[in-house]
Amino acid sequence: MFIHNSPPFALSGPQLFPFPTSLRQCPWAALSLCIRLYTHLINHTGHFAAYDAVETRRGQLLIDPTAITVRDFGAGSRTGAGRTRRLQDIVRTAAKPPKLGQLLFRLVNHLQPQTVVELGTSLGITTAYLAKASSRAHVITFEGCPQTAEVARETFTRLNLPNVELVEGNLDDTLAPTLASLSMPVDFAFFDGNHRYEPTMRYFELLNQHRTEHTVFVLDDIHWSAEMEKAWAAVKQHPDVVLTIDLFYIGLVFFRSSQPKQHFILRFDHAVDKLLERTRRLSA
Numbered sequence: 001m002f003i004h005n006s007p008p009f010a011l012s013g014p015q016l017f018p019f020p021t022s023l024r025q026c027p028w029a030a031l032s033l034c035i036r037l038y039t040h041l042i043n044h045t046g047h048f049a050a051y052d053a054v055e056t057r058r059g060q061l062l063i064d065p066t067a068i069t070v071r072d073f074g075a076g077s078r079t080g081a082g083r084t085r086r087l088q089d090i091v092r093t094a095a096k097p098p099k100l101g102q103l104l105f106r107l108v109n110h111l112q113p114q115t116v117v118e119l120g121t122s123l124g125i126t127t128a129y130l131a132k133a134s135s136r137a138h139v140i141t142f143e144g145c146p147q148t149a150e151v152a153r154e155t156f157t158r159l160n161l162p163n164v165e166l167v168e169g170n171l172d173d174t175l176a177p178t179l180a181s182l183s184m185p186v187d188f189a190f191f192d193g194n195h196r197y198e199p200t201m202r203y204f205e206l207l208n209q210h211r212t213e214h215t216v217f218v219l220d221d222i223h224w225s226a227e228m229e230k231a232w233a234a235v236k237q238h239p240d241v242v243l244t245i246d247l248f249y250i251g252l253v254f255f256r257s258s259q260p261k262q263h264f265i266l267r268f269d270h271a272v273d274k275l276l277e278r279t280r281r282l283s284a
Contacts, residue, residue, distance in 0.1 A: 033254075034245065034264050041106045042247070042268055048109075050132040051102055053159055058098075058125055061091040061151075068147040073170055073194065087123065087151060094122050096192075096220075100249060101129040103268070104190060104218065107252075108133035111216060113187030116140065119175070119203060120193035120220075121166060122148060124155030130190065131161040139164045140178065142171050142193060175203060179210045186210045192220040197227040201234055208240060217253035222246065236263055 064087040072083075096104075108116060108130055114137060116130050121143035131139045141164060143149040149168045156164045167174050171193050179186070189207050194200060200219070207217065222232040232251055236244050242261055243254040247268040 033243070034266065037245065037252075038266055041110055042103065042266060044106055048102075048105065050105065050129075051098070054101065054125060054128045054132060055098060057128065057155055057159060058091060058095065061087050061095075061123055061125075064088050068151065069145075070148060071145040073144040073172075090148075091123055091125065095125045099268075101126050103250075105129040105133045107216065107218070108137065108188060111188060113137055113216075115182065115184050115186050115188075117179075117186050117189040117207065118142065119171060119189070119191050121152045122192075124152035124164075126190070126192070127152065127164060128155060128159050128161060130188075131156070131164045132159070135163055137163060137188075140167060141165070142167045142169075142174055142178075144168075144170050144193075171199070171203065176206055179206060182210060185212050186215060187212070188216050188218075190218045190220065195221055195224055195228055197231045197234075200228070200231040204231075204235060204238075208238075211255060213255045213257050215255055219251045219253065221249070222251040223248060 066087045067084050068087065068090075070083055070085050070090070095101075104126060112134055116134075116137050116139045118127055118130060118139065118141040121127055121141040124141075127139060127141045130141075131137070139161075141152075143152060143166060146168060149166055153166060156166070167178050186207055189211075191200060191203060193203065204217070211217075217235075219232060219235065222228055232246075235241060235251070235253060240255055241253055242256050242259050244263045245252040245254075246263070246265040248265075249268065
């Protein structure tokens with residue numbers, strides 16, 4: 001299920017340990033939070049009706065051969081130069097899979113944030129999950145590529161998501177002024193805009209200036225590359241960060257000052273969990 005990890009250590013893949021290894025050193029408040037998150041949100045197997053609409057849109061894009069010119073300002077390109085890609089290829093390779101999109105949906109649905117920030121819109125599939133989770137949330141999403149942003153806007157129109165605001169342009173130019181213009185703090189942020197160390201930490205520090213101690217940050221692909229491993233290690237050691245949860249694919253970051261600094265590793269969408277769930281159902 002999960003392990004308590006203090007001090008942190010390097011990972012090579014999803015962990016298989018069934019319970020915290022240092023239970024006596026694990027504060028009960030942090031342990032209780034992890035158990036609630038795992039039981040009710042991370043390992044949730046129920047279905048929300050909102051999933052169907054988002055996955056219908058994914059299905060439409062998966063068979064759309066339309067080609068667009070993609071400008072990549074993230075780890076895939078240092079120049080932002082354009083290259084032609086089909087929509088069906090973009091959604092197949094770049095969109096978050098349903099399991100992760102639906103986990104983000106459940107987190108937002110549970111936390112009910114008022115202001116949500118997403119760094120990296122792509123075609124709008126993950127954005128749709130964030131926006132569908134709470135119609136009262138103001139979801140601000142950032143996309144650097146004009147033609148990709150245009151497709152994302154079509155996604156938001158088709159899914160009737162008036163609570164989404166898309167900010168187009170290079171994050172280096174758009175993030176700081178957009179955050180400065182907000183009248184309310186950022187309650188939830190999903191980092192998926194640049195998979196390099198320096199930009200990730202720069203965006204983290206910018207958003208850190210606009211949060212409360214109840215804000216939750218989610219970092220994508222924390223073990224995707226050496227630079228993202230380095231960024232995740234730096235986030236865990238950041239003086240403002242109190243609790244982190246490593247789900248291998250993404251990392252959750254909490255700032256609650258009432259808790260001592262703790263780090264956890266939890267399994268998510270692992271083959272062992274699927275086998276155990278199938279065995280449980282067959283024996284019921």
